[in-house]
Amino acid sequence: MGWWLQFPAALRELALIRLIASVGAGGVLYLTPLVFHHAAFSAQAVTAGIGLAALAGTVGRLASGLLLDRGLNCSMPVLLAVLAAVLGDGRLLGAQTFDGYVIGQLLLGIAAGLYWPAIELAVPLSCNTGPNPIPSSRGYALVRSGDAAGVALGALIGAVMAGQGQLRGIYAVDITCAVAVALLLMRRPLPQSPPQAPGASSTAISQWLPPLLPLLAITLLATALPALMQSALPLDLVRGGLHRPAINVGMGALLIGLQLSLLVLIQWPVGQALAKRPVAYGLGVSLVSFALGTALLAFSAMSRQGIWLVIGAQLPIALGEAAFLPIATEAVIEMTPPEHQGLAMALFSQCFAISALIAPVLAGLALDQQRHGGGFWITMTLLCLAGFHAVKRLRSRPEAA
Numbered sequence: 390m391g392w393w394l395q396f397p398a399a400l401r402e403l404a405l406i407r408l409i410a411s412v413g414a415g416g417v418l419y420l421t422p423l424v425f426h427h428a429a430f431s432a433q434a435v436t437a438g439i440g441l442a443a444l445a446g447t448v449g450r451l452a453s454g455l456l457l458d459r460g461l462n463c464s465m466p467v468l469l470a471v472l473a474a475v476l477g478d479g480r481l482l483g484a485q486t487f488d489g490y491v492i493g494q495l496l497l498g499i500a501a502g503l504y505w506p507a508i509e510l511a512v513p514l515s516c517n518t519g520p521n522p523i524p525s526s527r528g529y530a531l532v533r534s535g536d537a538a539g540v541a542l543g544a545l546i547g548a549v550m551a552g553q554g555q556l557r558g559i560y561a562v563d564i565t566c567a568v569a570v571a572l573l574l575m576r577r578p579l580p581q582s583p584p585q586a587p588g589a590s591s592t593a594i595s596q597w598l599p600p601l602l603p604l605l606a607i608t609l610l611a612t613a614l615p616a617l618m619q620s621a622l623p624l625d626l627v628r629g630g631l632h633r634p635a636i637n638v639g640m641g642a643l644l645i646g647l648q649l650s651l652l653v654l655i656q657w658p659v660g661q662a663l664a665k666r667p668v669a670y671g672l673g674v675s676l677v678s679f680a681l682g683t684a685l686l687a688f689s690a691m692s693r694q695g696i697w698l699v700i701g702a703q704l705p706i707a708l709g710e711a712a713f714l715p716i717a718t719e720a721v722i723e724m725t726p727p728e729h730q731g732l733a734m735a736l737f738s739q740c741f742a743i744s745a746l747i748a749p750v751l752a753g754l755a756l757d758q759q760r761h762g763g764g765f766w767i768t769m770t771l772l773c774l775a776g777f778h779a780v781k782r783l784r785s786r787p788e789a790a
Contacts, residue, residue, distance in 0.1 A: 399515040399580055400528055406467075406573055407508060408535040413566030415543020415649065416550075416559030417478070417497065422623045424481075424556050425490060432624050436753030438490050439620050442498030443745035449473075449502025450742060454735020458728065463511040463579035470504035471567045473497070478560040478567075498742075505738040507579070510731055513722055514580035525722055529715035530660030536714070537656040541649035592726040601724050601733060603782040604717065607672055608740035610776050611713045613748040614679050614706065614769070616741075618648065621752035621765070622686070626699070628756065631763055633695030644699060651707035659711040668723065669783045671716035676780070678709035680773035683766045690763035720783065 393401065422435050453466040477496030484490045512532055513525035543562065550558045626644060629635030636644075663671035685702035689695035718737070725733035755765040 395521075396523065396528075396531060397515060397518045397521065399518040400512070400523075400531065402573070402577060403508075403511055403515045403579065404532045404535040406570055406579075407532050408539040409566050409573070410504070410508075410570050411536045411539025412543040412546070413474075413563030415540035416547030417481075417543075417563050418540070418619045419544045419623070419649070420547040420551065420556060420559055421481070421494075422620050423551065423627070424559070426624060426627060427556065428485065430487070430490070432628075432753040432756045433750075434487055434490075435624065436620050436749035438487075438494040439616075440746045440750045441491055442494035442501070443616075443742040445495040445498035446500075446502030446742040446745075447739055449499045450506055450735045450738045451502075453503050453506040454731045454733075454738075457507060457510055457731030457734075460581065462581045463507040463514070464574045466503040466507035467579070468571060468574055470500040470502075470507075471571045473500035473503065474567045475564050478563045482557055482560040502738070502742065505741065506731060506735040509718055509738070510734050511579045512718070513730075518580060524664070526664035526715070526719045527661065529718050530657060530664055533660055533711075533715040533718075534653075534657040537649070537652040537711070541653045544649050592729060594729070597725055597729060597733070601721070601736070603779040604720050604724065605736060605740055606779045607676070607776055608717055608737060609744055610772055611672075611675055611679065611709070611717065612741045613744040614683070615710060616745040616748045617752055617769070618706065620745075620749035621756065624753070624756055625686075625690075631690045632693050633690055633699075634693065636696065644696075644703070647700065648703035648707050651703055652710055655707060656711045656714075659708065660715040663712055663716050664719070668716050668720040669780050671712050672720070672780050672783070673777065675709045675713035675716070676773045676776045678705040678712060680770045682706035682709060683769040683773065687763045687766035687770065690766075724783075 396404075421439070425435050425438070426432075449466075449470075456466070457463065473496050477493045477500060479493075480489060480496065481493035484493055512528045516523050516525045516528040543559070543566075546562055547556065547559045550556050626636050663674065682702040682705035685698045685705070689698035689702070692698065718734075721733050721737045722730060752765055759765075
């Protein structure tokens with residue numbers, strides 16, 4: 390309890406909100422492909438729906454970031470996200486056609502777009518409240534641990550439902566969690582950005598955006614991996630590799646849960662350790678880990694015992710996510726002037742949407758054409774290794790160093 394109380398009260402509540410939201414999202418993000426694979430949708434149809442959700446989220450992210458920079462309380466975009474999520478989950482709960490699936494996915498994409506810039510910007514604001522403020526890097530390590538725990542629990546609940554033949558119940562779980570988040574926010578809203586001082590000059594976009602571009606490029610690559618874990622990997626597992634036998638839906642859900650459980654265990658210690666180092670170091674660790682994990686996934690397709698390589702890939706992939714998520718978000722704060730952090734966070738969050746739009750669609754095409762994911766995973770390995778060029782170009786603002 391003493392460890393928990395060291396954090397400001399506002400940050401503790403924010404971590405709780407993110408934990409609850411992630412429980413609902415965990416099952417939906419990772420198991421929706423299995424729901425509609427079971428409904429006899431093609432891989433391209435499933436991944437196209439996920440891509441359209443990502444496209445819908447781009448508008449919400451941009452609107453959320455711009456409004457936050459104009460002084461909107463962080464709670465409002467999150468409450469709007471709750472409404473969109475409840476509507477989307479309700480649609481997917483009974484969807485049997487592609488049109489119903491797409492409508493539900495679009496609503497969930499809008500919800501994600503509204504949610505992420507606000508919930509991320511709330512972290513440094515929450516770290517600076519109360520008598521004992523803490524560095525935002527530690528705050529991001531804490532809330533990302535809550536995210537990881539919630540997603541893992543949500544995926545585990547979904548795996549249990551899959552075993553009982555009630556996999557669509559993940560949408561009911563998400564609705565329940567969304568309502569709980571709304572009740573918490575109405576009881577105590579999130580912090581609001583301080584107003585800009587009268588007469589203070591605003592930094593021109595030409596001064597802060599170009600240095601941010603290498604980070605955005607790394608983010609596009611790194612966020613493609615979680616998107617592929619949610620979309621391509623479940624389909625790869627249940628369809629089988631070049632020589633690796635196909636596995637049933639329940640076992641596929643459990644394997645995905647393994648990586649999520651590992652992420653829960655290592656997120657706090659990894660995030661806490663990397664918070665003490667330059668952001669470029671943490672991002673380099675992330676890219677190396679992703680490269681190793683995707684290489685193992687590629688080779689798993691070529692062996693009849695490849696399921697053990699899939700299991701072995703979960704640790705480096707979990708390490709890559711644990712290193713990337715808090716460090717990259719902290720890098721945005723370090724590299725952006727305060728008056729533009731809402732828009733910068735929206736651009737950062739857009740990378741998640743763009744990756745979720747492009748990567749699953751390409752993976753779906755590869756799976757349908759090649760019948761296995763070996764070539765696709767090794768391509769991701771090479772891209773991760775190439776990402777080191779962008780890491781070398783990262784620079785913090787002088788006042789943030």
